[in-house]
Amino acid sequence: MKRLCGLFFVCALAAMLRAEPPSSFAIRDARVVTVSGSELAKATVLVKDGMIVDVGPNLAIPADAWVIDGSGLTVYPGFINALSTWGIPEVAPAAGAASRATAAPAATPQPAATPQPRVRGPEDRPQNNSYERAADLVKPTDHRLEGIRAIGFTTSATFPNRGILAGQGALIDLAGDQGADMVVAQPIGEQINLRTGGFRSGFPGSLMGVISYVRQLYLDLDQYQQAKSIYAAHVSGTPRPEYDHYLEGLAEAPRILLPADQAQQIDRMTSFAQELKRPAVLYGMHEAFLRIDALKQANLPLLVNLHWPEKAREADPTDVPSLRELEMRANAPAVPALLTKAGVHFAFYSEGADSAADIRKQLKRAIDGGLPRADAIRALTLSAAEVYGLSDRVGSIDKGKIANLVVTKGEPFEEKTTVEYVFVDGKLFKPSKVPPASPAGERGRN
């Protein structure tokens, strides 16, 4: 038996070795932007088995390493999208949907569309997917991933984003053989959406209803946890507390993500976060240019939506946008610069902007809005990792961290810049060899 096992092990190892692509790399003589520390003008980054083994000038290169000549290239930590649905194929817009108007429903997350039984109140837990884990939903087959990696994104804080209690996020790497390979950490938080189904759509039909519903859930959660601890202490003779699937979901999440796009929402969510007495992250921030001081004072982690407000592609030509809307369109891209100037840390996320070209354009607008390039890079790397308390494993080029790296020729997100190499979990991708993004429809059909 023992011998058989051993034999099996050796065979398996051999098979693995044969199948595995190289796992040891050395990027030599490159400019290295570590983000956590100072920039190294000419250094080597050593990668082995998915980890950064070392970084610094004049390192000895291991004999088994594939050597990449980094002269003229810059190495950055892999970029992190701090809030997205990347990796969840079901949420991805259906291939080619945008071009075919008839296929419009495809963009809606599915459970939202299925009719729900009549909802009486918060006790029926409507629009509640708190238990849904992004970690269970991610798959490397999401057709968006290839294009996103090609501009240097290696990691995403992915959330299912369905309903009001929109599910639990996971930090994922944007490549892997199967979904489980992609997960870096889970759970990282519960996303909350404050949207209503409108008049006569059942509870909660108004914004006030949605907020009170969320408040009620967290009150219920406190009570639930108390009941469980009392039960645990006195099992014998105590009626057991009823299992609540929805509250279990809430209990798991280490933080909540609250939407705060407009100034009023920022005020509202800042105080709501205090009221809920839970670690909170605010996301949105398009009108934050009106609330810089308040945000500095609130000292909450912030996620800035890169999808800057603009005229809807398909707008009613007779609809005149309000002055406030126009101001927001004009000033939102300057929010990152204003936050940086005020010393407020933030991370970027790209709601809905999934194409490489879109993201590049949006980041460019933030930089043109006065955001120093180094701060833009920080917001896309270490700051994002810090928001989720995961800066010990991703977000910078440091010994012992996960080998998520981007190697570019030129400054990232510039038109002429090329991304030469991308490492995800120490696995090498060569985006420039990939043909430029073909229409999503064609990829989707594979």
Added chain:
Amino acid sequence: MRSQALLLLVAVSAIAADHESLLIQNVTIHPVTSAEIKGGSVLIVDGKIAAIGTKLSARGAKVFDGKGLDLYPGLINAGSNVGLSEISSIRDTVDIDEIGVFNPQLKAEVAFNPSSEHVQIVRAAGITTVLSLPSSRGEEFSPASAVDAPILPGQGALMHLNGWTWEEMALKRGAALDMLFPIIPSVPRREQTIGGPPQRTYSELEREYKVKLEQIANFFEDARRYAHAKAAGEPDFQPDPKLEAMIPVIEGRRPILVRAGKERAIRDAIEFAEKEKVRIIIADPHDIGSTAELLAKHGIPVVLGETLTLPLKEDDAYDSQYALPGQLFKAGVKFCFGTFDVEFARNLPFQAAAASAFGLPPQDALKAVTINAAEIFGVADQIGSIEKGKLADLILTDGDPLEATTSIKAEFIVGKPVNLESRHTRLYEKWNARP
């Protein structure tokens, strides 16, 4: 004061009971169409104004002493659901909004409930005539964008607010064909909604809108062919109540009251009227944009809806709705007022009053709720002013009827004095008497 009014009423009722002629004297007459007459008298014979003057003799007529009060023509609410809807949130009491896209054969007067509490309430505000419409405001409450949303919900009727039966109360049957002009609903911002049906794009909605406009054009074409066939006496001619009801419309005898809230709807409605060669009245507009001149140029009248309301858009001036009547006035558009509901039909005078603080001359505000409405609906020979030969729809007041502090002391509809008691006064009495 109240007991005095009551005494007056008792006196009036006694007079009217057995005489056909009534002399109202010692009043300041405000005929609306001409200068006021101080110390005047009005002689009513068989419900009509027989004479107006300062020194009228009253042989055989009962005399009613106006005690120096003011006499105005009864006010007209040119858009309401009075008599057709009692409590809008109780479906069983609501007889509007019939199912179906084209129902031009439906007649509001037939469904009119003479015993509606609203009849008493509305007339107590000095309103003697209402236009009752077979549909609610459409755009706000039922999405006029839905595929099967009504477009022609029926005919509205001008109703006098006194009588035992609808036949007795109907002043003009089929006064206008109600029309809910299709709209392209605005697409809400993505973040605002969750769940529900998937959001549609503008081009999709626009396509549906155009389909509906074509549907309307087809219906009018059908009506025209039907009229030709009928006139020509085709042997296989089949009567059709829907198309039959369209004949006065396509012949221009019955105007179409087009509910058009926004600029696009107004422009498209005008274009529609030009093309179909029908007479239209724009109803319940709120965002007229730059269409005032266009309306004036085409001589299209307007029935304004609730103007005591908030601005439509975030950046509109606070008074954008209050100033709407003045804006139409300056452009030379003929307009009157409606409320397009039942519960607040009594607030009609205040709409006009507020407008006179925002650019509408007071005398024109008064015209808007009297003679203009009568002219727009083709009944200026019968109501709308105090003139010889017109029906005696009169209100006796202690001041300008558009002032909120003015009270109506007596009211006559077709020469008959009406009881000014209502559910409101009954509730007032009841709770006033509470120990």
